[in-house]
Amino acid sequence: MTQPFRPVLSPLMAEDIVKTALLEDLGRAGDITTYATIGPEKTAKAALNSREDGVIAGMELARTAFRLVDPSVVFHALVADGDRATAGTPLIRVEGAARSILSAERVALNFLMHLSGVASYTARFADEIAHTSVRVTCTRKTLPGLRAVEKYAVRLGGGSNHRFGLDDAILIKDNHIAVAGGVAQAILAARAYAGHLVRIEVEVDNLDQMKEALTARPDAILLDNMGPDLLREAVEINRTHGGFSPADYAAAPGRVILEASGNVNLQTIRAIAETGVDFISTSKITMAAPTLDIGLDVEIL
Structure with missing residues (x-):
């Protein structure tokens, strides 16, 4: 049987969904914890790692979360949606303003964790x-x-x-x-x-x-x-x-x-x-x- 191509998620759709999630999370005043504790001059590197085996989904949404918070954040995808990852696999590396990375991380992780969970559970069936x-x-x-x-x-x-x-x-x-x-x-x-x-x-x-x-x-x-x-x-x-x-x-x-x-x-x-x-x-x-x-x-x- 011919194997189907992997599905494609429209970046336009991703933007709308992620923007709604960021507005919900950042609210009226933004990430006041980060603003209160981290200076604007601080930069950071971060790695998003899988802690268990599974099928990865939601990379475009994670990318969009960091981009909408700060377009200058550098996003390196180390795997693609649909890849099977084992525990410990690095999925993404980001680099840029520490405030931006910390403010975007939860929305990016929420989408990655939920959608990868759906893909992984589907794969078991x-x-x-x-x-x-x-x-x-x-x-x-x-x-x-x-x-x-x-x-x-x-x-x-x-x-x-x-x-x-x-x-x-x-x-x-x-x-x-x-x-x-x-x-x-x-x-x-x-x-x-x-x-x-x-x-x-x-x-x-x-x-x-x-x-x-x-x-x-x-x-x-x-x-x-x-x-x-x-x-x-x-x-x-x-x-x-x-x-x-x-x-x-x-x-x-x-x-x-x-x-x-x-x-x-x-x-x-x-x-x-x-x-x-x-x-x-x-x-x-x-x-x-x-x-x-x-x-x-x-x-x-």
Whole structure:
């Protein structure tokens, strides 16, 4: 399988997100602790080091934090986003006004630690199913204001992105089905409304709903809270409904993509992947990811 290029984070997006974080941290009077204790003539060098193994994400945001506080701070990236670092690996070296480095460090570290944590946790899930063709994918359960960068970190960790918001894909869930009057009715209404490039996915809770969904040909079916045995049945129903042979099924044009969700964790994801679904979605890779421990050590010159 062709390996995808690493994702790219827009510097314009990084600037907006980091500026908001710096305004929150520096407030109305700036870093009064640093201003009160460090003279403006002091310069410093600092190193940001990984204190545990993980996948690095957020380098552009860290760079932006130092630049927005003081454009004269020299920023040396020693690794790139997506690199796997071991404990003790130096990630960044900065040099410049000591006041500027100390004022920017927490925002830079917050982004690096959080996003590297998301990338690292995603990698643990992806590694569990690396022997299959299944991709682990994130959801819309993200921290407000950080969805784009968290989804960027998921991809760096080897995961896949689900929709970014309510406006870029149609996902028909149980409440939509209840109001619309049925699974097929909801899919057909969505098909009539959507543009030709908009994907349509429907969530089903049981195999009868899945069979009904297949009659309306959505692009994808989300199999919610089904155990491995039911998931295997769903894969077989999808294959036989399309009339594909087992050998041709995976590459068959126009077949419905199957996504599993619910009760996904590091202990269950392997068994789910081995059922033959295409994607496994979980909010844990964004909402439950622990931060990666990264520290900054400064030397006053």
